[in-house]
């Protein structure tokens with residue numbers, strides 16, 4: 509089921525006991541962070557979405573942690589388990605394969621979903637109930653200072669809309685924005701991202717629009733690492749099962765989701781840079797202040813009574829872990845399409861997406877674990893993965909205790925580690941150079957005749973089925 513907008517999602521969260529309203533007055537400087545950090549790191553029902561209704565100096569509520577647990581992330585995308593999304597993608601990819609007539613008919617149904625995913629242009633939009641073009645200002649927005657060492661206030665849950673200056677193809681990315689003043693923001697699109705690519709090809713001022721809020725699938729889609737040229741708005745429409753309504757901006761020729769809460773219209777000059785940061789980042793460290801492009805505001809449009817959506821990043825786990833988990837589940841079938849030996853993938857919270865990727869594979873020939881690592885390092889934003897650990901197909905990649913056991917026991921470091929160099933995330937603070945550094949591949953699969961072993965590989969300890977069943981059957985007899 510698709511949500512029309514953020515408030516519908518909020519209502520559903522509240523209705524299902526997944527949202528807590530904080531009516532006590534709170535400060536947008538650090539206090540909200542400390543509350544959210546505790547809530548997002550707690551387990552079970554204590555981890556809820558938070559709607560702060562009385563934020564000092566603001567006349568709109570602030571929504572945080574709406575996506576910060578598996579069930580809320582799944583709800584946002586209209587499923588019960590995130591794995592269902594991967595299953596939908598797998599079906600879509602399979603639809604092109606030949607089959608019997610009825611099979612193909614059924615597959616056609618899946619394809620028609622794609623046609624329904626196309627965005628729909630509308631002329632009037634809730635996000636333009638109020639239009640400020642004469643003297644637009646960010647001053648009315650409850651933009652947070654998240655951490656004590658931050659260089660200022662940051663918008664943290666935006667969809668940044670741009671078009672490729674050469675082809676007109678759209679990109680939407682989630683890139684944080686630092687407030688420089690009431691009309692100027694730092695545009696933190698990192699080197700390898702879609703917005704930076706567009707800027708690279710721009711020869712003059714480039715229109716940029718920023719949407720806050722909108723239906724939750726669209727918010728999520730901004731964070732998804734789709735291949736260049738694939739439109740996040742179509743992807744959001746496919747996730748929702750219905751095209752996203754788009755409206756033309758007032759002061760540039762971009763379109764934004766009509767159902768957004770707040771829209772910032774403006775431009776970026778490809779020649780202009782300014783020091784952005786530091787910012788308490790999702791690595792758990794402050795990212796250093798560096799030069800990034802600058803966004804100039806030309807209009808602020810919004811609903812009459814908007815909700816301001818934001819997120820806190822910091823030492824994991826935080827809300828962004830769940831946005832990433834959705835991506836992991838959705839992209840698994842696509843990885844499998846290229847690398848059919850892949851069984852499962854886990855990017856654990858501790859690895860902050862790019863620091864640790866655990867992959868299980870079906871191994872058939874020498875060097876296959878290395879081939880998988882190298883292919884992943886060549887696949888989209890997987891290029892930024894620092895450590896890739898490959899385990900055998902029967903290993904549960906989501907059980908970090910099992911992975912640590914196998915990955916330390918099953919390797920001879922002289923044979924099974926591969927160290928090479930490549931592009932690194934802008935945020936990697938340990939790389940030898942900014943954005944370039946070493947990568948580690950760990951082949952933690954069981955070794956056998958394929959792998960040049962000189963001593964026989966032992967069997968893993970397992971009880972016989974017969975005895976296991978007997979003991980289960982007789983468990984009460986033992987008085988345990």
Ligand SMILES: Cc1cc2nc3c(=O)[nH]c(=O)nc-3n(C[C@H](O)[C@H](O)[C@H](O)COP(=O)(O)O)c2cc1C
Pocket residue numbers: 664665679680681682683684685696697698699700701702703730731732733734819821828831832889
């Ligand atoms: C909460 C959150 C904040 C993010 N902040 C940034 C950021 O400041 N800069 C950046 O380049 N990527 C950031 N990302 C990651 C990008 O959104 C992600 O890489 C996405 O793929 C970008 O879209 P693109 O592939 O179209 O460039 C953030 C992700 C999340 C979930």
Ligand SMILES: [Mn+2]
Pocket residue numbers: 679680681702732733734735736737738740
């Ligand atoms: Mn993109």
